[in-house]
Amino acid sequence: MSNYRPYLFPIVLFLLQILFTLIFGFYSGYEYFPVSNVTDFENPPRGLVEFYYSMFTDIHVMMFIGFGFLMTFLSHYSYSAIGFNFILCAFTVEWALIMRGFMFDWNVSEQKFLVDIQSLSTADFVSASILISMGAVLGQVSPLQLIIMSFMEVPLQVVNEWIGTHFLCASDAGESMFVHVFGAYFGLAVAFVLFHSKILDSTLEKSRYTSDLFSIIGTMFLFCFWPSFNAGTASGIERLYAITNTYVSICASVIGAFLMSTLVKKGKLDMIHIQNSTLAGGVAVGTVATSNIGLHGAMTIGTLAGMISVLGFHFLLPKLQRIRIHDTCGVNNLHGMPGLMAGITGIILVFCGNRSNFLDHLTDVCLSGGKQRTNNMQSAYQAAALGLTLCIAIVGGLITGAVLRLPIFVQNFENFEDESNWHLPEVGEAGEAGQPSDAGSLNKILDRRFSIIPVANMNKNMQRRFSVFPE
Incomplete structure (x- = not known):
């Protein structure tokens, strides 16, 4: 069995790629709407490329660059973090286009699902959910297990969102419940198993100065483009609400995170808080992003989210390990708890009448009278959608974790170590190749070539600054 085990990953990818190609060939088509035919730009058709493409590219950057670099904080796992993010996101987009095509975009007359720019954006939303789950088990699973996890998670996520939006008719404009809550607690359930x-x-589960700098690059990309994520499928005045509310909320979460990090760390800042908790406002405002919550409401949500996220990293993250949950990236603190906060905010906001805009999106398909729902009924269905998301995510994660533990998928590797999956570059002294590029040898080379002052004569503070790769 050990002879073919290293080749399972490419074999599975090849077989699934053939399957996806056949499905696209038989059941997919393009949908385009020329801009010259548009008469109402406040409610543009889905096929209008010119209206949706700019925000799609922003969302795309978030998935491949933002999430990818955010996960590079581990000192010996940066190749795997950004590389596995790359393959997992590309795989998930293909699978999500198919699943959402059959569930959301099926055209009965043509017997095909039609793909447009909005389809690509919502496929990226699904990939965000899977990348969040990946963050919970980062460094604990092989690339094959990540692909199997994605293959099982995508249908569950799509079905959950389809039930939540078509029958429960819950509003979740920024996908805080259907993406962030689902991805976080699915991943935590897998991590538990x-x-x-x-x-x-x-x-090896530690960061270093340079890996933390790369990680903060991911944070900056996510910060800049998060308004597009929450507003990507909105139009008209709701798009204005979504962009403005998200930007104000995520700025407020930066303030809240810096504030609380300084308090819990007794006068200093912790980089893990700055990398993650500063983004919590984008998650926490997602469900109500397209609503008229006022800038003061967005600031309140964002500030509280940043503070709560920091408290989660500081107090709750270590306690999860006591119940057999190892959350590598702290997804519970960035996505789980702020996502729950968003869902609860959505439940409360319904009682504010027209400010929520939730009742404007009801259809005759919705349960309990469709368009005739009252605020109380809509609030109950918002709560039902949140509860259903948690149930499907946790149960689905437990089942998926059990499948990943099957002997055929289990591979021996060193946790949080790139060498198990990558050919690493070698660095030799004096230009000679062949010497492993471990942290100690690199420090010796850098100390000799670039240190004007001998390291031994430096004080401890200076040694930390000049030692680029701490041993």
Whole structure:
């Protein structure tokens, strides 16, 4: 069995790629609407490329660059973090286009699902959910297990959102419930099943100065483009609300995160808080992003989200390990709790009447009278959608984790270590190749070539600054 085990990953990818190609060939088509035929730009048709493409590119950057670099904080796992993010996102987009095509975009007359720019954007939303789940198990699973996890998670996420939007008719403009809550608690459930004690003993689960700098690059990309994520499928005045509310809320979460990080760390800042908790406002405002919550409302949501996220990293993250959940990236603190906060905010906002805009999007397909729903009924269905999301995510994650533990998918590798999956570059002294590029040898080379002052003569503070790769 050990002879073919290393080749399972490309074999599975090849077979699934053939399957996806056949499905696209038989059941997909393009949908285009020329701009010359548009008469109402406040409610443009889905096929209008000129209206939706700019925000699609922003969302695309978030998935491939933002999430990718955000996960590079581990000192010996940066190749895997950004590389696995790359392949997983590309795979998920293909699979999500198919699943959402059959569930959301099926054209009965043509017997095909039609693909447009909005389809690509919503496929990226699905990939965000899977990348969040990946963050919970980062460094604990092989690339094959990530592909299997994505293959199982995508249908569950799409079906959950389809039930939540078509029958429960819950409003979740920024996908805080259907993407962030689902992805976080699905990933945590998988992490619970895959937990083993040696993860806690790993000496490689740490960051270094340079890896944290790369990670903060991902944070900056996500910060800049998050308004497009929450407003990507909105139009008219709701798009204005979504962009403005998200930007104000995410700025407020930066303030809240810096404030609380300084308090819990007794006068200093923790980089893990700055990399993650500063983004919590974008998640927490998502469900109500297209509503008239007022700038003061957006600021309140964002500030509280940033503070709560920091408290989660500081107090709750270590306690999760006691119940056999190892959350590598702290997705519960950035996506889980702020996502729950967004869902609860949506439940409360319904009682504010026209400010929520939730009742404007009801259809005759909705349960309990469709368009005739009262505010109380809509609030109950918002709560039902949040509860259903948690149930499907947790149960689905537990089942998926059990599948990933099957002997055929289990591979021996060092947790949080790139060398198990990548050919790493070698660095030799004096231009000679062949010497492993471990942290110690690199520090010796850098100390000798670039340190004007001998390291031994530096004080501790200077040694930390000049040692680029701490041993």
